[in-house]
Amino acid sequence: MTPIHTILVPIDFSPHSTKALQLAIGLAKTFSAQVHLLHAYHLPVSITTPDAVVIPQSFWDSIRDASARKLEKSLHTVTSEGVKCESHLTTQTPSAAIVETAKQVRADLIVMGTRGLSGLKHVLLGSVAERTVRSAPCPVMTVRSEEE
């Protein structure tokens, strides 16, 4: 393992990912590393085809805009801590986006919550975290949120 220069933090704005981000900022300071934020807003396919109802483009645009605004806020949280940061917004499925972005930015470490926004309360390890852990191109740090 090379020293940690690049940390990828997938966020879905859930309490878990917020905690992961705090930890990633601490790590970035220790290693003078750069943080890459990634938010994937993927809608389940079923929502897109209820009886072939056409969803107006404005609906998708508003989701994208809301995601972009939240991501911008998180980016500001990181940069205001004096840590270099870039953000990535994608419509890919989260686990695929995480692995791909990790390769693209040559992440040395991925820091993420064990369970995200869509997780059922009783599921202790989310599917996104599980998929990331088993297919990531670099070590993965998983963080649980206390309120579990």
Place this chain on the structure above:
Amino acid sequence: MIKALRLHTMIVPMDFSPEAHRALEVARKLAKEAGPAHLILLHAYFLPVEMEALATEQNLPLLDLLSSDAGKALERILADLQNAGISSEFVVSRGYPGDVIVELARDKSADIIVMGTHGRTGLPHVLLGSVAERVIRSAPCPVITVGPHQ
């Protein structure tokens, strides 16, 4: 302001698999660069339930052998770590590894656990080992997993 992260106590489960050794490499780097941290190597050995019944008086020498064999291998790793200036110790305990790891992390107030996604008993087609999964789900601290694709 968020403080730079400093690690004080790290747990590295060691089952002598290639992945455990790779996790140890990651842990060494972290212990030096994000430390100085104290590194605890943990070897848990587990007998399947049917075999627990065999843990009788007459089999005690065998159980001792299992633990002293692991102990010897851990001592070699420990010597290597200490030569590199990393404060370290090892623990050998009998029990289901997933539970033993989480328990030790709690007892020692570990800052982090660094481990492989697959251990020695892992089936190659299983993509996430049961021990790693258990630890990720119930660890009291963050967990760094080192997988096969790295």
